[in-house]
Structures are given as C-alpha cells and as structure tokens.
Amino acid sequence: MTESINAGTNNTIVLEADKLTKRYEDGVLALDELSFTIKSSEIYAMLGANGAGKTTTINLFLNFIEPTSGEARVMGIVTHKEPLLAKEKLAFVSENVMLYQNFTAIQNLDYFAKLGGKKNYTRDDYRNVLLRVGLQEEAHNKRLKGFSKGMRQKCGIAIAILKDAPAILLDEPTSGLDPKAGYEFIQLLDNLRSEGKSILMSTHDIFRAREIADTVGIMNQGKLVMQAGRDELTDKDLEQLYMKYMAGHMEAAA
C-alpha cells in the first residue's frame, strides 16, 4: 500500500473545504468553519459521531444544499457558484444506494453513465466494472428489486467508477457490506487511489479508516477536532484518540 501513496506524484489539491459553514433553516449549526484539503491520490476519512456534520459536508460539495458561508471547491471550482461544472468532476456514492428498482444492474449503470457524460461504454465495460466491484455475473441482468443492501452498494460504487471523475465522495460506503465485501472494497479504494482519484469518505469504521486513509479527520458538532496523517496515526491508537476527542468535546459542551 505504501507505493500507492507515492503513485500520485502530482499532488494537486482536488477537494477543498474553506471555512465551510452551514446553519440549517431551523437554526442548527451543522458545520462551523470547516476547512480541509484533499489532494489527488489521497483518501480522506471523516470520522465523527452521528450528527457531527459528515453528510452535510458531502451535500455541500454536491450543492444539494447551499453553504451559509465559506466555500466548497472541486479542482478550484466553487460548488455553489458553478454546480454543473463541479458535478462533472465529482462521483458520489450515497449512504444507502437506491437505484431504479425496475431496471437491471446493467440498465442502471448504463443510465447513470450516460448522465455522467460517458456515452461510449459497451456491455463488456459494464460487466467488467460490476465484476471489479464484486457483483457476481448472474446478478448483472437481474432487476434491482431483489438486490440486498450490499449488492446495491456495489452497483453504486460501480456507477461512481464508471463516471471516472477526479474526485469521489463516499458517505458511509462500508455500512451494510459483509466482512469479505468490506475487505474487497478497501482493495478497490486502494486501486482507485493509485489511479489518481481524490477520495473523501465518511465512516464510522475506525479500523478500516486507519487501514486505508491517508488522512483521518475527526469531527464533532460541525468542527474538525483532530486531523492526522497516516504516519502520525501508526504510532497512536486511533480508537483511543477518537474517544478522547469525543469525550473532550462532550465535557467542553457540558
């Protein structure tokens, strides 16, 4: 895995949160001047309790919501100013991937690939990418109706891969995957990183985060309370760190 970190030599900044702040209409301050950068060939794992603001961050990058202040940028493009341009550079896997239930896996892939501007894929391409994410061949032409959560998640990841965008946003991608699929997924992320992708994922899985991420950020109540690179983390016990920061903030809040 060490060589893949070094694979992306042109370490340009792809994803960037700049004092990103979001206050919802009901007054909840979900993000409070959040700032981070993710370079190409870098995996950034966001950790944090429920309600910490992880999904909000991802939604701001996708312009599903407008920031109260600050900016989210994708390759320098401010997402809320030029959302269509920014979305060309983003692939997204949602927390619970839901696709068109009456379409087969291949039909779903075909539709979303075309939406992402990729019109020249063949059936073989779809087959290969589904095999790559670990969906058995007999499921390729079945309707999504009968798919398990993990199978849908795999299709979602396949769609993100097909879009071939420089940045990939993943919201709790491993939730619902069985241990084997989880392991395969980590391999896949590693692959994508070596292709130069910049990956932002939110997760509750501390161990996977430590295993794969180049940078880990811990969020609490909309703030980044800790950020550590891979090298620093090898020395520390991430779980203890996580607990410490959570506890610290609980006390601070109390």
Added chain:
Amino acid sequence: MIKILIEKELKTILLSPKFVAVFSVCSILILLSFYIGIDEYRVALKHYEAVNAQLAQQTREQTSWAAVRLNIVRHPDPMHIFVSGINNDIGRQCPITRGDVIKLYGSRYSDQLLFSIFRSMDFMFIVQVILSLFAILFTYDSICGEREAGTLKLNFANPIPRTSYIISKIVGSWLGLSIPLIIPMLLGLALVLVCRIPMNITHWVQLLIIIGVSVIYFSFFICLGVMFSSITKAPSSSFLYLLVIWIGFVLIIPRAGVMVAGQFISVPTPAEITSKLTQKEREMSEQLDKWQNGRRKELESALASLTNEEQQKKYMEMVDQYNKDLTQKYDELNREIDKYYISLNEEWRNRKSQQETLGFSLSRFSPASAFQLASMDLAGTGVSLKTEYEDQLQIFKDMFNKFRAKKEEETGRSLFTMLNDDKKPKNIDTSDIPEFRFVNRSLSQIMQTTIIDIGILAFYILITIAGTFIAFIRYDVR
C-alpha cells in the same frame, strides 16, 4: 441530455406494474365504450328506420291529406357514439300536428330508466373521469417518489440542469400515458371503420378535435400531478392533495357551478308562468268590469233623465259609442295580455340563457367541465341540441302545414273523401311529401365556443407548468 432523461422516464413507466394495469384497463374501457356506442347507434338507426317505414306505410294508405299524421324521429348521428351528452335525455320523437306546440317525447332514458341511473359510459366519460385519475396515479410521485427512493440524489450528483430534468419528467410521463390512450383509440377507430359507421369528413374532423381536446385535458392532469409531486416531499401527501383537487375538479365544481347558478338566477317554472298569466287576465277583466261599470252608470243616468226625442237620439249615440269603445277596450286589454305573455316568455328565455351562461361560466373553473362542454359541443350533444331540434321542428311544422293546406285545396278538405261511383277512395300521392332532417351546427359555429374551452385548458396547463418549474427549482433533492 434531455433525450437520456426522457428515455429513462419512459422506461420506468413502461416497466412499472402500474403501467400494465392502466394500459389494460384503458384498452378494455375505451374499446368497450366504442363497441357499446356503435351498438347503440345501430339500435337507434333501426328504431329510426322502423318508425319511418311504418309512418310512410300509414301515410301512403291515407285517402285524405287531412288525416295525415306525421311523427318525426331524430336521425341518430355517429358522433353520439363517442359523446352521448344529452342525446339520451331528450325525446327523439315529435308528432307534427296542426297547431300543436312542439313537444318531444320518447327519450332513451325515459324508455329505459335502468340506463339513466348510471348514465352511459362513453369515450368522453372515460377520458374525463378515468384517464384523469390515471394521469394522477402516474405522476403523483414522479418527483417526491424519486426523492423518497433516493434516486433523485443520485441523478443530481450529475451535471443535470433542473429545468431539463423537469421537462423530461413532464414529457416522459405524457408519452407514457399517451400510449394507453392512443393505442386503444386507434383500435376503436378501426372498429368504427370495420362496422361501416357512415362517418363523413366533418364527423372525422370533429372526432379528431375531440381526441385533441382529450389529449390537452389529460395533459393538464399530468402537469398537475408533476406539480404536486414537486411541491410535496412525501408521495402520500402529494396523492392526498391531488385526490382532493381531482374530486373538486371532476365531481364538485361542475355540479356546484350549475347549482349556484340555479340559486342566483331563478327561472320561472311553466306553472308559475301560467299563474302569472291568469293573474294578469283577472286584473284585465277587473279593469274591464270597472270601466264598464263606470260607463254603464253614465248611460243609466242618461236613460233616467230621458225626456225628449233629441235626448233619446243622443242616448242612442251614447250606446253606440259605448259599444265601439267596449270593443276597442277589449282589444286593447287583450293586446296587453298578449304583450304580457310575450314578455313573460322572453323573460323566461333570457333567464334560462342567463342561468346557463352563469352555470357554465362557473363550471368552467374546472378543466373537467371545460373538457365536457367542448366535447359535447363538438359531438353536437350539448344543451343546445334540444332547442335546435325544437326550432328546426317548428320550422318544419310550419312548412309542412303549408304544404298540407295546399294539398288539401287541391284534393278537398274533408276528412272522409266522397265515395264516388262505388269506387274505392283513391290513396293520396305522397311522393313529394317533405322530409325532416335534423341539421347539426356547422364546425365553425361549434368552434366559436370550443375555442374558449381549449383556451381554458391551455391556460390551466401553463399555470401548472409554471408552478412545477417554480417548485422544482427550489426542491430539496436529498
């Protein structure tokens, strides 16, 4: 981009179990309505021919024009197959007798009450009630359903302009629902051709316009469905709102409009008119009595003071004058009664047309009644059918009575022809007897009112499309 989106929209509709259900129900109902309509048309035609044949037979056997009794039957029109309107409610037959008023009798619903309970299920009814409901069923969740399913988020993770998305939603749903309308329609038209229903060019043009108005009508409900699906977050609430609006538009406003018009503008009943007329007659006769009494007193006092011849002569002159004045007064009062009767009648007609205008204007707030009025006008089965039929019968009656008078002059007026030389009486010659043929309003006349209804429907569509755009631009796709 739009092409991909529309393709997807069509595919999701065609692959959904909803589509199969709607398509089969539509096919069965539309074809059935055509079949039943054609059958009814044939029955009506047989009835028409039977009555006419019997009448012709009777007339030919008459030996005197005075005994001729005409009984007019309205010829069935092929357009009634598609929109029955008031066709079944008004009498088809009308006896043409000397001096009698025009009185229609023998409506289908009065002959066969059973059918009047649920009314007929013609093509217009299917579009107005069933297809509009299906349009809502198709579209109530088109945006909020995707939001709830989570696919909307995934779509908008891609560079799609919202306007493209909403346009393809509307167009896709529209195409998807056109299929269950158009395929059975074409089959139905084929049925009309196969059954050799005598449709002329005007009929076909009218039918095509009816189909066009139907398409505009259900387009409105598709737009309405998409609009509510992009106003609400949950499909269940969208469906609830749409159902309430559908009930209002299809079931309540059309009836309420007419009922409100009935409350605001009262039209006198025939009994009221008669009693008013009697009242007037009584007033007039009282007035006459008063006048007579006054004059009689004058005469009596003149008579009492009669002394000489000169006065007697003067008295006779007074009596003469009185008699003259009496006739004059009598005529005057009668004229007044006639005038009053005419004014009552005129008022009745005015009130009736005011009521109709108000009722229809109020009803037209509902696209369902705009559609119904337009298609009834196009098929010639609107409310004007009755008055037009009566007016044409009146003209025919006058013409026929003149014709008969001429014939009677030629052949002798008596009801019983003289039996001369033990010969059998000669039958009358009916070869040039005038025939009644009901003439429908011309297409350009029809279009004058229909264009308003089409305009109303188009206006509603524009409003819903604008509403959809405004709602969806700000829609939270999460």
